Amino acid sequence: MSAVLQLSNVVKTYGDLRALDGIELSLPEDSYVSLLGPSGSGKTTLLRVIAGFEQPESGAIRFSGKDVSNTPPHERNIGFVFQNFALFPHLSVYDNIAFGLVNRAVDPVTDMKLLDRKVRDMISLVGLAGLEGRATTQISGGQKQRVALARTLVTEPQMVLLDEPLGALDANLRARMRSELRMIRERCGVTFLHVTGSETEALAMGDTVLVLDRARIAQQGDSDTIYNRPCSPAVARFLNCYNLFSGKMADGGFATAQGLLGFQGHPQRAADPAYAIRYDRVDIRPAGAAATADEVQIEGTFIASEYTGSAVNAFFSLDDGKVFEVEAHLSHRAPENYEPHRRYALAWKREDALVFA
Amino acid sequence: MTMTAVTEEIKTEKAAANGPSGKTLWLLAPGVLWMLLFLVLPLAMMLYVSFWTQTTFKIEPTLTLKSWITFFTSDTYLGALWTTVRIWLIVLAATVVVGYPAALFVGLFVKNKTLQTVLLVLCVIPFWTSFLIRVLAWRPMLGKEGAINMILMKIGIISQPIEVLLFSELSVIIGMTQIYCVFMVGPIAFMLGRIDPSIIEAAKDLGAGFWRIFRTIILPLSMPGVVVGAIFVSVMVLGEFATSAALSGRKVNLLGNIIVTQVGSLKWAFAAVAGVVLTILMGAVVAALLRVVDLRKEL
Amino acid sequence: MNASGIKFGLGVYTTLFLVFLYGPLVVLAILSFQTGPEGGPQFPIIEWSTYWYKHLFGLTPPSRIAPLPIDQGLGRSMLLAMMTMVVSTILGVTAAQAFRRKFTGSGVVFYLIVLGMMVPGVLVGLGMALVANTLGIERHWWGTAFVLHVVYTFPFAFLVMLAIFNRFDSSVEEASWSLGVSPARTFRKVTFPLIFPGVLSAMLFAFTLSYDEFSRTLFASGRDLTLPLAIYGTFSVEVHPNVFAFGVLTTLFSFALLSVYAVLMGLSVRRAKRIAVQEEA
Structure with a gap:
């Protein structure tokens, strides 16, 4: 063309x-x-x-x-x-x-x-x-x-x-x-x-x-x-479907306020380093659940959820006050009820994470 | 998403403020040229000629201060200057006093928009009669056998007609006040109409009486209107000569009348001096009033 | 004193104010029906008649009162007002069009134009007479006086058009360009029809101001009198009711003009709201 x-x-x-x-x-x-x-x-x-x-x-x-x-x-x-x-x-x-x-x-x-x-x-x-x-x-x-x-x-x-x-x-x-x-x-x-x-x-x-x-x-x-595959944190942020963590590259992962987050493959080049995970790639589990070796897991407090018809968006507050969003498509599973102010584990596969450095 | 559009629109509106581009220049050129040639040049010429030498019937381009000295040593000219200032001040005060209450009623008390428009249109309609005819119309009103004397005598207030009504300074002042007070009413009513009624309601709720509300809210907010009106009235009254020519029987000589008679007798240099004095007087008045209010912002 | 009392008082005052504004004109209108030629410009009305109206048109037997020199003056004033209207509207539209873009020096140009309506007629009139004398130009109503009329009316047309363009959405012009229509044709087919009501108002302003203007004309026109100058000439002599009759007629003429304006305005508004398919369809 x-x-x-x-x-x-x-x-x-x-x-x-x-x-x-x-x-x-x-x-x-x-x-x-x-x-x-x-x-x-x-x-x-x-x-x-x-x-x-x-x-x-x-x-x-x-x-x-x-x-x-x-x-x-x-x-x-x-x-x-x-x-x-x-x-x-x-x-x-x-x-x-x-x-x-x-x-x-x-x-x-x-x-x-x-x-x-x-x-x-x-x-x-x-x-x-x-x-x-x-x-x-x-x-x-x-x-x-x-x-x-x-x-x-x-x-x-x-x-x-x-x-x-x-x-x-x-x-x-x-x-x-x-x-x-x-x-x-x-x-x-x-x-x-x-x-x-x-x-x-x-x-x-x-x-x-x-x-x-x-x-x-x-x-x-x-x-x-x-x-x-957004090519920069700015694009990822603007797509409105990624949780973004700022931080820097470290041994064995990406260092953020949530600790060391693991990933696979090579980071993409970008002016400001960031770690991104899509809303719909995150799994919500009871606090303290075990994660497998190919997973990354952090914890957050449930705030509220929003029903959009085909999906439910759940919002969690992380320990540093940052809001973390999870999107669960209802075709995959029935909506779950989470209790406000309870802590949950949030896990995702290393390979799903995007890293910019 | 509308927010996006709005902010971006504001940005594009703020077009680069550099010098006039080629097209703008061509659009402006005719108007600016016209004003320079037929407004600025004549005024400059007037200033220049005021320093020429005046002989009995003509002027010569030999520079001299003689006309200026004559002007400021002659009782006639200085008297005219003083009369101009006096009449201007009296008429200005009269238009405010006569016009303000009417503006207050139209701008603030009439809530019905249609009635408000009708009243304002009623104020403007007389302008559809020739200015000179409106001036002349005062003669049968004020004369010895005029309407006012006749009515006053009929109802027995006076037994002799009041002669001072016509062909006096008073008749000039009455005539000018009637003709120009609309220029005072308009801007004041406009300003009063812009006052948010809830401010006055709030003041009433707080227990303020009418006079207090008037002094603290209405009067200050209407001041820009008074100043704009004062600019209009001042500019027009200072340049006047027709009203005094028609209603004073040559008893009141304003600077404008001096210019007319001097031109009539081909005393161009004297006329030019009077013109320059009038220009300076007016410039000072307008500049002083503009210090109080920004005309471009209020219009 | 309570608010309704004040409102009532001000209402009465405003009525008196209107009487003050209209009184002289009403008296003038009444006296124009005085009998002639012996009846003077004062009360009482000896006998109601239309003598002075006939006198204006030269329909009465010759008497000691000379007819007003209005026949030629009327023609000149109309022509002068027409010329002034056309030129000052064109200047006003072009200058306001230029002011749609911001440029440095716009403040100076703005005040230069507005100065034209601020400076008293005697001053520019005198200045113009001096310029004409010095350059050896003969003064005529269609020359030196005409340019001064435009100096006076152009600022009004400019301000009217400035207000119109302030509310004008220029994206319709850009839309027209993007359809392949040249800027000149866009102005004719899009901009002008949309600003037409404003142009009409500017023309009305210019015409009436010029038609009534006399202080600039007094010094800048030559021997030939315009209508206001003919009236001004009566100031120094005894006034007869023929001037009053003339005043009534000019006022009626103004109202006729105003009605034409209102009709044109109404038509242009109706055209904008028109439903019918256009002639090209």
Whole structure:
């Protein structure tokens, strides 16, 4: 697969703040890419630089083989879907969708029949049939989202940037729009770059997931790699499914406030050393239970648990006050009841631990 | 996740505050150029010409202080300066006294938004009549056979018409107060409308009487409105000449009137001196008022 | 004294205040129906008539009272107000557009523009007359006076547009660019329709301020009188009820203008809420 978009060493600053600090990036053609980052990591800035709304201080942006660093936004052929949708409030749903085709600088559609066919095809693709004549103030959030998407897709951009496109929708609608977005993208065959702050959304939607941390790309890979082998403690922390211990390498393990924790294999290279164990790899046992040789075991006091339907998340307080989370999938075993303020042993296999040093 | 969006949005809003870019410069150039050529240049010219030599019918670009000396040694000019300051102070005080209670009612006591808007619109409607006509309208009101004298005589308060009502300093003050007090009412009512009613409720619950609430809460919070109103009124009254020309029968000469008559008799240098004095006076007044309140923040 | 007593007292006061504001205008309107040509500008009304309205339009037999020189002045004032309206609105929109981005020196430029509405007309008028004299430029209402009118009205248009742009969401413009629409066309098709109500208000401000302006015009226009100058000319002579009749008519004209504005405003609001499919469909 060839790259449709390449960024090399892109830097963008606001005064003293480095919003983008040497971004290196290459996105494949015809794929769904999600960009995951905590707040303030520069995700929106990155999208705005790619779209051309902001000029980076340095670095090159190559889009489908051409350097577009100095190309104005309207000549880039990159679509943009805003979080607040930014529909044209003075135009109807139909006219919002027809707007780009009629008014674009390159190759505007003047044939009314062709225009009407394209617009109506798009309206049925995104499921807005019957709402053509509505004002943008007279449709629901999900429908606005579809108009915003349809308006962009009908102009056949080579790539579409989506800035937290589901952020303004309620949870129910969000889940439905996820699969619809993927479906619509597959039918159009263009690359989507979807920015989100939600790790579940990023992992669920992206063929490729990019993780942005402190103005740099921290990791790029498929969902499985990102989830199972985060390349740094920061990525692991942001995935929200790892217990992390800071400490340093020692003989026969990793030294932390909980004592020496064992692991297998070679530690990954990272700036700040840490020991990570996934929530769902931990076994809860009565205090004082024996551990096997290939296991690591620590003790904690049970605080509370949270039922999510398919799993139960249990929270323990370790001796230094740190909160330790365990996720038990209910398909594996029936939910157990733990007593508050009782101590339990928490055990996991050495091979499941990830170590960064 | 919304938090994420908000913080990132704030960041992008804080666009780099460097010098005006090419496009901004082109957008600004026409307006700035217009103001420099047709506002700053004329004012600078006025200052320059005030040092020219005045002969009977023309001026020569030979620099001299003569016009300035004439101005500050002449009783007429100094009298006009004093009249301007006096009328300005009286009208300013009158607009506050007359306008404040009305603003208090509209801004604070009228809770119904529609009624509030209606009252404010009622205050603005007279502006749809020509300024000069509004000034002239005082003549049939105040004259010897005017409406006020007629009514007062009808109800038997006076037996002789009051002649001092028209063509006097009083008529100028009455006219100016009526014309300009709306500029005082507006900003004060605006400020009073912004007071959180719960503060006043809380003070009432603590047992404070109306006067105490007025002195400690309402008055201090409405002060910026008074100052903004004072700026409007001062700027307009100091530059006045039409009201005194129409209602004083040439008895009241403001600096504005001096400029008009000097220009009429082609005494450009004297007119320029009076203009510069007026500019300095106004600059000082506005600067003093702006020290009290930041105009850009309050608007 | 209790609060409701104070409220009542202030209500009565405000009523009196409105009487103070309107009294002279009401008296003026009544006296405009004085009989003529012998009836003067004072009470009592000898006989109700529309003589002075006819007098304004030259429909009465010649008398010792000269007709107001308004016919040409009216045309000039309208044209001048139109020119001022167009130019100051364009300047106001472009300057406010520039202020959407932060730049160093914006404070200085802001005060330079606002200065235009603060400096009294006599001062800029005098300054302009001096500049024109020195440079040997002839003074005309359509030249030297016109530029001063714009100096006066441009700041109002600028402030109105500044307030409009403050509430404007620029992502709709970015959305338009990302659809391949050039910035110029985006301004025409997206920005302008959305700021149109503001532009209309700026135009209204500029027109009425210019139409009524006389202190700048007094020094900066040449021999040809504009309407306010014609009225100003009556200050030094005896006033007749024809001026009052004229006042009533100009007020009615202002209200007509205001109604046009209200209708246009209503239309643009309705257009924004419009449901029908557009003409292209």
